Amino acid sequence: MKAFTRETSTVAYVPGVNCDTDQIIPGRFLKADRAEGYDKFLFHDIRRDADGNLDPAFPLNRPGAQQARILLVEDNFGCGSSREGAVYALADAGIRALLAPSFGDIFFNNALKNGIVPVRLPVPVCEALADHLAADPQATVTVDLEAAQVILPGGLGDHAITIDAFARDCLLQGLDEIEMTFTYLDRIAAFEADRMAHNPWLAR
Amino acid sequence: MTPASDTTPRTLFGKIWDAHEILRHPSGQSLLYIDRDLIHEGSFHAFADLKRRNLRPRRPQQIFGIADHYVPTLGRSADDAASPAIARMIRTFDENMEWGGLRHFGIASREQGIVHVVAPEQGITLPGLTIVCSDSHTSTQGALGAIAFGIGQSENAHVLATQTLWQMRPKTMRVTVNGRLGQGVTAKDVMLALIARIGAAGAGGHAIEYAGQVVRDMSIEARLTMCNLSIEAAARLGMVAPDETTFRYVAGRHYAPTDQEWDLAMAQWQALPTDDGAAFDREVELDGAAIAPMVTWGTSPEDAVPITGRIPDPASFASADKRKAAAKSLEYMDLAPGTELDGLPIDRVFIGSCTNSRIEDLRAAAAILKDRKAAVPAIVVPGSTQVREQAEAEGLARIFREAGFEWRQSGCSMCAAMNGDVVGPGERCASTSNRNFVGRQGPGARTHLVSPAMAAAAAITGRLTDVRRL
Ligand code: SF4
Numbered sequence: 001m002k003a004f005t006r007e008t009s010t011v012a013y014v015p016g017v018n019c020d021t022d023q024i025i026p027g028r029f030l031k032a033d034r035a036e037g038y039d040k041f042l043f044h045d046i047r048r049d050a051d052g053n054l055d056p057a058f059p060l061n062r063p064g065a066q067q068a069r070i071l072l073v074e075d076n077f078g079c080g081s082s083r084e085g086a087v088y089a090l091a092d093a094g095i096r097a098l099l100a101p102s103f104g105d106i107f108f109n110n111a112l113k114n115g116i117v118p119v120r121l122p123v124p125v126c127e128a129l130a131d132h133l134a135a136d137p138q139a140t141v142t143v144d145l146e147a148a149q150v151i152l153p154g155g156l157g158d159h160a161i162t163i164d165a166f167a168r169d170c171l172l173q174g175l176d177e178i179e180m181t182f183t184y185l186d187r188i189a190a191f192e193a194d195r196m197a198h199n200p201w202l203a204r
Numbered sequence: 205m206t207p208a209s210d211t212t213p214r215t216l217f218g219k220i221w222d223a224h225e226i227l228r229h230p231s232g233q234s235l236l237y238i239d240r241d242l243i244h245e246g247s248f249h250a251f252a253d254l255k256r257r258n259l260r261p262r263r264p265q266q267i268f269g270i271a272d273h274y275v276p277t278l279g280r281s282a283d284d285a286a287s288p289a290i291a292r293m294i295r296t297f298d299e300n301m302e303w304g305g306l307r308h309f310g311i312a313s314r315e316q317g318i319v320h321v322v323a324p325e326q327g328i329t330l331p332g333l334t335i336v337c338s339d340s341h342t343s344t345q346g347a348l349g350a351i352a353f354g355i356g357q358s359e360n361a362h363v364l365a366t367q368t369l370w371q372m373r374p375k376t377m378r379v380t381v382n383g384r385l386g387q388g389v390t391a392k393d394v395m396l397a398l399i400a401r402i403g404a405a406g407a408g409g410h411a412i413e414y415a416g417q418v419v420r421d422m423s424i425e426a427r428l429t430m431c432n433l434s435i436e437a438a439a440r441l442g443m444v445a446p447d448e449t450t451f452r453y454v455a456g457r458h459y460a461p462t463d464q465e466w467d468l469a470m471a472q473w474q475a476l477p478t479d480d481g482a483a484f485d486r487e488v489e490l491d492g493a494a495i496a497p498m499v500t501w502g503t504s505p506e507d508a509v510p511i512t513g514r515i516p517d518p519a520s521f522a523s524a525d526k527r528k529a530a531a532k533s534l535e536y537m538d539l540a541p542g543t544e545l546d547g548l549p550i551d552r553v554f555i556g557s558c559t560n561s562r563i564e565d566l567r568a569a570a571a572i573l574k575d576r577k578a579a580v581p582a583i584v585v586p587g588s589t590q591v592r593e594q595a596e597a598e599g600l601a602r603i604f605r606e607a608g609f610e611w612r613q614s615g616c617s618m619c620a621a622m623n624g625d626v627v628g629p630g631e632r633c634a635s636t637s638n639r640n641f642v643g644r645q646g647p648g649a650r651t652h653l654v655s656p657a658m659a660a661a662a663a664i665t666g667r668l669t670d671v672r673r674l
Contacts, residue, residue, distance in 0.1 A: 016532070017525045018404045018504045022641045027622045030246060031274075031289050045643050074525060076405035079438055080641060081620075082340040084249060084356040102408055105374075105440050106340055110356035164372060166231035177358075178257065181366045184227065184235060188368055191226045191237055192263075201461040201469070202239055202333075203265045 002115035003174030007096045008142040012068035013130050014043070014059050019073060020080030021107060025089045027081070038085060039092035070141050072129055073100045078107025087114045097143040099150070101126055112167045113177070117143055119150050119161050128156055145172055213479035216445050217376050217411045220351045220476065224334045226368060233370045240328060241363045242319050242337035243269035243306065245297040246622075250338065250360035251304070261304045263367045268328055269301040269308030270319040274623050277585050277612035280312045286624025304364070317588020317614045320344035320558040324428060325588055327457025331446035331473040336363055341558050341638065342441075343434040347427035348454065349446030349476055351411070354435065374440040375485035377410040378478075381418035383492040388672040390568070391426035392560060392636070392655040394418065395433035396498035396508040398490060404506040407439035410486065413478065414444050418492040424453040425564040432559045433638055436505040445477035499545050499668055500640045500653040502533030507640070509545065511658070511670045517541035536642055537650050538630070546670050548652075551631040553582035553663040554645070555609075555656055557619035560636035561587030563594050565656040570600040572660035572674060573607040579666035583610040583625070585617040609663070621646045634662035 016023075029041040047058040054061045071090075077100045078086060087110040090098075097117040111118045121129075132154040133139060139153035145168060148161045163171075170177055181188075196203050214222070226235045243250075247269075254260065261267055274293040276284040285291035294311055301308035309315040315326060320341050323329040331349035336342060338360040345352035355369065363369055381394055399406070412434050419427065427444045434442030444450075451470065454460050461469045496510035507530070509516070518530035518541065534541065539548075555561070555569050566586065584604050586592035592614055595601050601611050617625040619637040621644070627633040629648030636659050637644075640651035652668060661671040 015528070017529045018506075020639070020641045022639070022644050026643055026647070027620050030622070031293050034249060034252070045647055076408065076438060079404060080340065080435075080639060082338055082354040082356055083246070084338075084358060087356070102405055104438060105409060106354050106356055109359060113356065113358035164231045164233060166229050166233040166370065169231070177370065178259075178362050178365050181235070181362065181368060181370070185366075187226055188235075188237070188366060192367065195237060195239075198472070199239075199469070201459070201465050203263070204459075 001113065001170070001174050001176065004096065004115055004117055004171045005146050006142065006144045007069060008140050009069035010064070010067060010138060011070045011072050011133055011141050012059050012065040013072040013133050015074055017074045018076045018079055021078055021083050021086035021104070022080055024078065024086035025083065030083055030085045034088060037092045038088035041085070042089040042093045064137065069094050070097045070099065070143065071095055072126065072133065073098055074126070075101045075123070077103050079104035082106040084110045087111050087116060091116055099126065099129070099141070112163070112171065115171065115174070117145060117161070117163070117171065119143060121150070121159055125152070125156060125159065132156065213482035215376055215478045215482045215484065216349060216413055216443060216476055217351065218482070220332055220334065221373060223332070233372055236334060236369050236371050238336055238363050238367055238369055239266060239333040240335045241267045241360065242323055242335065242342070243267060243301070243308070244272050244319050244337070244339060245274045245293045247338045247357065247360055248293070248296050248300060249357035250364060251300040253357070253361035254364055259365045261306060261364045264305045266367065267304070267306045267364065268323070269297065269306050270322050271297055271309065271311045271316060272318045273616045273620065275311045275615040276623055277615050277617045277625055280613060282311065290623060314589055317590065318558045318561065318616055320432065321562060321587035321591065324348060324424070325457070325590060327454060327460035330454060330460060331450060332476055336369065340435045341432050343439065344428050344432035344558055346441050346443035347424060347431040348450055349443060349473065351441060351443065353441040374409055374411045377407055377412045377439070377486040377488065378484040379412055379414050379488045379490065380416035381414065381490045381492050382416050383418065384421070385418055385492045385495060388497055388657060389495050390655040390657065391422060391429035393495055393498045394490065394492065395430055396500065396505065396653065397495045399433065399437045399505045400508040402437055402488060404436060404504045405438045407434065407437040410439050412439045412442045414442060419444055420447070423564060424449060425562045428562065429559055433505070436638060446473050497655060497658050497671055499658065501537065501539060501545060502530060503536055503640055503642050504529070504533070505638070505640060505653060507533060508653070511546050511668065513545060515539055515541050515543045515545065545668050548668045549632070549666060550580060550634050550652065550662055550668060552580050552627060552633050553578065553659050554618040554633055554635040554637065555583070555659050556585030556587070556617050557637035558587065559638040560656045561585060561591065563591050565636065566591065566595045566600050569656040569660040570603040572657050572671060573664070574603050576607055576664050578608040578663040580663060582608065582663045583612055583618065585612045586614045589614050607663070618645055620644065627651070634659050634668060
């Protein structure tokens with residue numbers, strides 16, 4: 001996993017509450033091999049018109065928006081299907097952090113495991129940031145995972161990042177969770193032996 | 205958190221979680237033991253991850269693979285798939301299962317079906333277990349009194365490699381449905397009413413336990429429908445305490461314990477229900493008698509109203525976000541505020557998906573369709589090959605066919621439109637599935653979520669119809 005310490009970037013605002021993972025990546029693209037890159041599928045159907053041309057009004061299609069490595073989105077972002085392809089599409093498009101009032105649970109975990117930091121911010125802060133970005137599209141936000149803080153422009157202040165310490169450590173070090181879990185293998189095996197002794201039918 | 209003493213009342217959720225917690229990291233994350241991991245064709249990224257690491261599944265006996273998302277419903281071979289790319293997904297699934305030495309029910313297997321229908325049907329899902337699958341509707345399986353939830357592919361690779369998963373303990377929410385449901389009102393309607401009330405983000409971060417008279421009176425199949433839709437309220441999972449109904453359902457299923465082991469299991473299972481006085485982080489109550497058959501009008505499952513209702517005016521929503529979202533939904537759905545839902549013309553009907561494709565669902569739809577004819581194209585996709593066979597034996601298939609429905613082979617089909625079964629652009633579909641998202645059933649498709657009986661009623665009249673009138 002790509003380590004994450006600190007990221008400063010302009011921010012693209014993609015509005016819409018309950019933006020589900022079907023919007024982030026339509027199901028028909030999930031067959032693709034990851035090696036081909038998933039960035040071309042990001043928001044595929046909602047950023048194009050009926051003829052498949054990029055809709056200039058869609059936020060990510062505006063000039064300069066492609067450079068943003070941070071997205072501001074709305075409540076319950078990434079709800080719906082557990083498809084990790086939604087996070088692959090964001091990661092392959094260079095997105096490193098997401099700001100929203102809330103995220104779908106599975107999506108939140110998927111993001112952390114792919115080096116993307118989902119930051120929960122109160123609704124009024126998100127709204128104020130959206131207003132500020134409308135007035136100053138070049139404004140930058142810093143997501144500082146080391147200090148567990150997000151630094152907003154326009155006098156909107158610093159806000160704590162509430163990610164549990166475990167996920168934060170993994171991200172900071174770009175640590176591989178599977179390797180880390182293997183260090184507990186003795187305890188897993190002992191637990192398992194006991195569980196199977198009481199529930200022998202589980203392992204047939 | 206201090207460890208619970210023996211006398212502290214605990215919830216169903218808490219008991220199962222505690223029994224699977226191998227250790228707790230100082231950060232608060234628990235390392236959970238996973239009893240069952242279910243694999244489908246979409247899980248191929250996790251296998252690619254394992255292979256890259258030169259790892260193999262650690263506990264093959266506890267992993268089951270079932271082909272569902274991409275399988276064709278007009279044939280039983282990968283050669284029947286809608287495109288070479290889809291056929292490749294089905295073949296890759298078989299190859300991965302064989303590579304991992306894993307039990308799997310491929311497309312031509314008699315045990316094939318939608319993973320969340322097959323796992324309970326085969327006794328793979330049992331009370332007291334932790335079950336994961338890289339599919340959000342894994343919550344379905346909590347209906348038997350298990351912790352069952354969807355995971356991503358990175359998490360899936362972790363489970364395959366270690367049979368464990370790092371998780372933050374969710375909060376708990378109890379949804380109590382009191383009283384009795386009216387005629388024509390089903391588990392689907394209860395859930396759409398709940399989601400309309402608490403919102404599509406309403407149960408975020410929570411494990412829901414469904415309780416109350418209505419839930420106690422429900423069959424396992426109805427409970428499966430309820431738990432299935434938990435994820436549409438953003439819950440981590442849904443569950444129902446195991447009771448006599450559960451034990452009767454589980455007994456004799458292929459992977460369920462037998463003989464002395466059954467007694468051993470029962471002793472554990474009977475101790476699972478929530479203790480009197482156990483605290484939940486949130487409580488929600490619904491009056492079952494006040495719920496009508498529901499239908500969605502927008503592009504989020506929270507956009508649900510009784511069939512007797514009208515499409516709301518976006519201006520009537522309290523928040524600016526909601527007003528914007530509702531206006532956008534109505535534009536996509538090509539609907540106007542104030543329109544009555546009863547009588548709205550539709551173009552096709554889909555009966556299927558892990559929400560509503562079990563035998564009781566098909567019986568409910570067939571009861572409406574008997575001696576009637578569908579006015580619009582309609583398909584039935586049974587949730588499993590066994591459901592299909594049972595429906596044929598009971599004469600339901602004949603009723604569907606005589607009503608003009610297509611009687612298909614089992615799979616996810618038009619629920620997610622990944623196998624090529626799609627609703628056309630601009631078409632309006634009355635669907636028993638679980639998501640009315642933009643483009644979910646195909647680019648430009650317009651979905652109205654309803655119960656199986658309501659879908660059957662819509663097929664007959666070609667319009668959304670209050671099934672209680674028929
Ligand atoms: S039927 Fe639909 S919701 Fe259920 S597992 Fe298949 S695609 Fe997912």
